[in-house]
Amino acid sequence: MxxxxxxxxxxxxxxxxxxxxxxxxxxxxxxxxxxxxxxxxxxxxxxxxxxxxxxxxxxxxxxxxxxxxxxxxxxxxxxxxxxxxxxxxxxxxxxxxxxxxxxxxxxxxxxxxxxxxxxxxxxxxxxxxxxxxxxxxxxxxxxSAKAVTDKADPPPATLFEGDKAHGADAARTLYGVNGANTKICVLSNGIDSLAAAQAAGQLPKDIDVLPGQEGVQDEGTAMLEIVHSVAPAAKLGFATAFNGEASYADNIRALRHTAHCTVIVDDAAYLDESPFQDGPVAQSVIDVTNDGALYFTSAGNNGNTADGTAxxxxxxxxxxxxxxxxxxxxxxxxxxxxxxxxxxxxxxxxxxxxxxxxxxxxxxxxxxxxxxxxxxxxxxxxxxxxxxxxxxxxxxxxxxxxxxxxxxxxxxxxxxxxxxxxxxxxxxxxxxxxxxxxxxDSDNVKAYTTPGAIYGHAGVPAAISVAAAPAATALGPLEPGDPTGPTGPYPGTFGPGSRWERFTSDGPRHVFYNPDGTPITRGNVTSTGGTTRPKPDITAADGVNTTVPNFQPFFGTSAAAPYAAAIAGLLLSAKPNATPAQVRQAIVSSAVDIGPAGFDTVTGYGIVMAGPALQAIGATPVAP
Known part of the structure; x- marks a missing residue:
C-alpha cells in the first residue's frame, strides 16, 4: 500500500x-x-x-x-x-x-x-x-514541557460510587476508623470549585492550600471529594502541579516538610519526565517517602499491550x-x-x-x-x-x-x-x-507495541502507582442488558471477576541510571542493561460520581489514585504508628487479584480493599 x-x-x-x-x-x-x-x-x-x-x-x-x-x-x-x-x-x-x-x-x-x-x-x-x-x-x-492529568473521557455509564466498591463504607463501621489523625494532600491542576464544594458541605472548610498554589481548573477538587468520601475525618491539603515542573517538584516537598502531610497523592505528569532516570519530580517523591510519607500516584491513561491500546x-x-x-x-x-x-x-x-x-x-x-x-x-x-x-x-x-x-x-x-x-x-x-x-500496522490490524507505558515519577519504587478499574464492574451492569453484574464476595464490592480499564497504563519500567546520573550497569545501557521496576502497584476505582462539573462521572487513574490514598489514611487512622512499609504491605497483600495470578503489569497486585487491608495491618473491630 x-x-x-x-x-x-x-x-x-x-x-x-x-x-x-x-x-x-x-x-x-x-x-x-x-x-x-x-x-x-x-x-x-x-x-x-x-x-x-x-x-x-x-x-x-x-x-x-x-x-x-x-x-x-x-x-x-x-x-x-x-x-x-x-x-x-x-x-x-x-x-x-x-x-x-x-x-x-x-x-x-x-x-x-x-x-x-x-x-x-x-x-x-x-x-x-x-x-x-x-x-x-x-x-x-x-x-516548557506540557503537564497532563490522568482524567479519562467517560463513556456513557451509570454513576457508581467507589466507596462501596472498595468496601470502605462497611470497613469504617466495622473498625471504627474515619481517617482521623492523618493528613492527606492532593496535587493536581486546580481547585476552581473548592469554595462551592465547601459551601455544599462536600468538603471541610479547613483545607490547607499552599499559598499561591491554588492552580486552575478543577481536577483537584474532584480528587479531594473522593478522599473525603472515604476518610471523612482526615485533614486535607492541596497544591497545584501545573505551575511548571520545577514548581511541581518543590510543591511535593513543601506538602511534606511545610504542610506535614502524612499521605500525598497526585494525578499529574510532565511529558518530559525521563523514563530511564529519576528526574526532579521523581527525586522529590524519593525525598518525601524517605521522610516517612506515603506517596500515591496515578499510573496513567496511556494504554497497555494486554488490551492493544498502548x-x-x-x-x-x-x-x-x-x-x-x-x-x-x-x-x-x-x-x-x-x-x-x-x-x-x-x-x-x-x-x-x-x-x-x-x-x-x-x-x-x-x-x-x-x-x-x-x-x-x-x-x-x-x-x-x-x-x-x-x-x-x-x-x-x-x-x-x-x-x-x-x-x-x-x-x-x-x-x-x-x-x-x-x-x-x-x-x-x-x-x-x-x-x-x-x-x-499499515492495515490497522496488528499492534507493534511494547509494555512499559508507565514513566517518570510513577516508576519510582517508593511511590505506589495506581491503575484503574471501573466501579461499575463491582456494583452492577454498565447499562441495561450488560452481562456484568456484582462479582465480589458481597454484592456491590469488587471481586476476582472485576475488570480493569482498557486505557490504564502498563509497566514495567526499565531504568538505566541512578538519580545522580551514574549508570546502574556501567558500559551497558541497552536492552540487556539497567534494571526493571515492577509497575503498577495496585488498582482502584474510577467511573465515580462527584459534585464537580465535568467530573460526573470521574474516569481515569486520576480518580483511582485518591481512593487508594484515602484507604491508606484509614489504615493509619487505625494504626497511627504503622510504618509506610507496613501500610504498603497490608494494601498489596490483601488486594483482590483481578488479572493473571499474582502480580501483573497492568493491575499490579490487584484492587485495594479497605476491610481486608485493615485486617492485614492488625486493626481491631469495634463492638457492635
Whole structure:
C-alpha cells in the first residue's frame, strides 16, 4: 500500500522505519522529506553559540520568518500559536534579580522561580529568546514541557460510587476508623470549585492550600471529594502541579516538610519526565517517602499491550543504513523486515497528541543526538524535535502532532514519524511514546507495541502507582442488558471477576541510571542493561460520581489514585504508628487479584480493599 493510499486511514500516523520506506526513490514525497529534514540538519550544523542554548523549534521558527527559501522547503511546518507569549523554562547558573529583570525587559513574564532547581518558568516573545539566551548566566532556554492529568473521557455509564466498591463504607463501621489523625494532600491542576464544594458541605472548610498554589481548573477538587468520601475525618491539603515542573517538584516537598502531610497523592505528569532516570519530580517523591510519607500516584491513561491500546514502543536503536539526502543522519528501523508501523490516536484533546522520544543517555549528559520528525502524507516536515545534544543536554525530544481539530492539517492525516540519529555511535535504548495514542500496522490490524507505558515519577519504587478499574464492574451492569453484574464476595464490592480499564497504563519500567546520573550497569545501557521496576502497584476505582462539573462521572487513574490514598489514611487512622512499609504491605497483600495470578503489569497486585487491608495491618473491630 502506498503512502497516498494510506491517507484514507483517517487520523492515523505512521512510524517510518527509514524515511518513507516502501516509496519509490524518485517519489516526490520522499524528495520533500529528504529536503525538509536536510534543511533542519543544515540549520543544526550552523547554530550560533546563542542558538545552541535554545530549543531547536525556536531557532527554526526564527529562520522561517526571515528566510523565504526555508519557507519553501518547510511549507507546512507548524509554528507557535502564540509567538508573543511562548512558554519557556529558563535554566540559569543562579537565580538572581538581574536575570528575572532581563526576562521582563525582553517582553516576558516570570511565572515561577525555583532557586533549588535554578529554573525560572516564564513566557517570552519569540523575538526576546535570543536576548535572554545570550546572557552568560543563562544555560538554556527550553520550550516548557506540557503537564497532563490522568482524567479519562467517560463513556456513557451509570454513576457508581467507589466507596462501596472498595468496601470502605462497611470497613469504617466495622473498625471504627474515619481517617482521623492523618493528613492527606492532593496535587493536581486546580481547585476552581473548592469554595462551592465547601459551601455544599462536600468538603471541610479547613483545607490547607499552599499559598499561591491554588492552580486552575478543577481536577483537584474532584480528587479531594473522593478522599473525603472515604476518610471523612482526615485533614486535607492541596497544591497545584501545573505551575511548571520545577514548581511541581518543590510543591511535593513543601506538602511534606511545610504542610506535614502524612499521605500525598497526585494525578499529574510532565511529558518530559525521563523514563530511564529519576528526574526532579521523581527525586522529590524519593525525598518525601524517605521522610516517612506515603506517596500515591496515578499510573496513567496511556494504554497497555494486554488490551492493544498502548501507544508506546521501546527497544535498542536499529541502524537502517539509510541516510537523509545521502548525507545527514541515520534513520532508525522500528521493525526490520516490515515497511511501516502506524499510530492511531485514541483521543485528540486541546493539547493535541504529543510524541516523546527518549534514549538511554544520562539527564544533563546526552552525548548521542537523536531527532524526531513528523511528516504529512505529501512528505512535508510539519514538526520537529531536534535540539542539539553534545554532552550537556537532556536525552529527549518532543513534538506535538497536528490534531484533527487543526483546520490547517486535519485533511492531511495520516502523519508519519521518523527517528534519526544525528550524531553519536554508542548503542542506545530508545523510548517513543504518544500521549494516549496507539501503534498499529499499515492495515490497522496488528499492534507493534511494547509494555512499559508507565514513566517518570510513577516508576519510582517508593511511590505506589495506581491503575484503574471501573466501579461499575463491582456494583452492577454498565447499562441495561450488560452481562456484568456484582462479582465480589458481597454484592456491590469488587471481586476476582472485576475488570480493569482498557486505557490504564502498563509497566514495567526499565531504568538505566541512578538519580545522580551514574549508570546502574556501567558500559551497558541497552536492552540487556539497567534494571526493571515492577509497575503498577495496585488498582482502584474510577467511573465515580462527584459534585464537580465535568467530573460526573470521574474516569481515569486520576480518580483511582485518591481512593487508594484515602484507604491508606484509614489504615493509619487505625494504626497511627504503622510504618509506610507496613501500610504498603497490608494494601498489596490483601488486594483482590483481578488479572493473571499474582502480580501483573497492568493491575499490579490487584484492587485495594479497605476491610481486608485493615485486617492485614492488625486493626481491631469495634463492638457492635
Amino acid at each position: 502506498s503512502v497516498h493510499a494510506r491517507a484514507a486511514l483517517v487520523a492515523t500516523v505512521v512510524l517510518v522505519a527509514a524515511p518513507l520506506v516502501g516509496v519509490p526513490a524518485a517519489d516526490a514525497a520522499e524528495q520533500r522529506t529528504d529536503a525538509g529534514i536536510a534543511a533542519v540538519m543544515e540549520l543544526k550544523q550552523h547554530l550560533t553559540p546563542v542558538e545552541q542554548k535554545q530549543s531547536m523549534s525556536f531557532v527554526i521558527e526564527k529562520h522561517l520568518r526571515a528566510d523565504a527559501g526555508l519557507r519553501t522547503t518547510l511549507p507546512r511546518f507548524k509554528t507557535s500559536a502564540k509567538p508573543d507569549a511562548i512558554a519557556v523554562d529558563v535554566q540559569v547558573t543562579a537565580v538572581t534579580p538581574a536575570v528575572q529583570a532581563a526576562i521582563r525587559d525582553a517582553g516576558g513574564t516570570v511565572k515561577y522561580v525555583s532557586t533549588r532547581l535554578r529554573t525560572i518558568e516564564a513566557t517570552l516573545p519569540l523575538a526576546g529568546i535570543d536576548t535572554v539566551a545570550g546572557r552568560a548566566d543563562v544555560r538554556m532556554v527550553k520550550a 501507544g508506546h514502543w521501546e527497544g535498542d536503536f536499529t541502524d537502517s543504513g539509510k541516510t537523509i539526502a545521502g548525507t545527514f543522519g541515520t534513520a532508525h528501523d522500528f521493525a526490520p523486515g516490515s515497511a511501516v508501523q502506524t499510530l492511531e490516536p485514541v483521543s485528540k484533546g486541546s493539547l493535541g497528541d504529543v510524541a516523546i522520544l527518549s534514549w538511554s543517555d544520562p539527564s544533563g549528559g546526552a552525548k548521542n543526538d537523536f531527532d524526531l520528525y513528523v511528516l504529512d502524507p505529501a512528505g512535508n516536515v510539519v514538526a520537529v524535535g531536534a535540539d542539539k545534544q553534545d554532552g550537556g543536554q537532556d536525552p529527549i525530544e518532543g513534538v506535538t502532532l497536528p490534531g484533527t481539530d487543526d483546520a490547517q492539517y486535519a485533511h492531511n492525516a495520516p502523519y508519519f514519524l521518523a527517528v534519526v540519529r544525528y550524531a553519536g555511535k554508542d548503542k542506545r535504548y530508545l523510548s517513543l511514546s504518544v500521549n494516549r495514542g496507539r501503534f498499529v
